[in-house]
Amino acid sequence: MQACIREIHEELGLMRQPKHLLCVDYLPTSHDKIEALVFIFAGGILTEQEIGDIRLQKSELSEFCFLPPAxxxxxxxxxxxxxxxxxxxxxxxxxxxxxxNQHNLPITI
Structure with a gap:
């Protein structure tokens, strides 16, 4: 979780605590990728103040916007x-x- 907090701070300039672990995705070795685990955390909803405090890390992000999930x-x-x-x-x-590998299994924790 510390890596998530650190990345949010580095890339957006925000200090946020994730709400909970939302997803673990196991990726097996493939012809061009090594085996990996991907962790996704639920981050909650940003306040107006937090939105105003966003400062993008220019070397990685050029802009941001808010869109409906679909x-x-x-x-x-x-x-x-x-x-x-x-x-x-x-x-x-x-x-x-x-x-x-992005395929849903009937497992929730």
Whole structure:
């Protein structure tokens, strides 16, 4: 969780505590990728003050915007789109979703 907090601070200039672990995605080794675990945390809703405090890390981010979830996922690469679409379904629960290679399994924690 510390890596998540650190990245939010580095890239957005915000100090936020994630609400809970939303998803773990196991990615097996493939021809161009090493085996990995991807962790996604539910971050909550930004206040107007926090939105005003956003300071982008210019070397990695050029702009930000707020979109409805269905539109936001269309801007992601295919792998991330699959993962985030599944996460959106669990966003308002306190459960953790476990998926493998962007495929939903009947497992929630």
């Amino acid at each position: 539109e936001a996922v269309t801007r992601l690469n295919n792998r991330l789109e699959k993962r985030i679409t599944q996460c959106i379904e669990y966003l308002h629960s306190s459960r953790t979703l476990y998926i493998e």
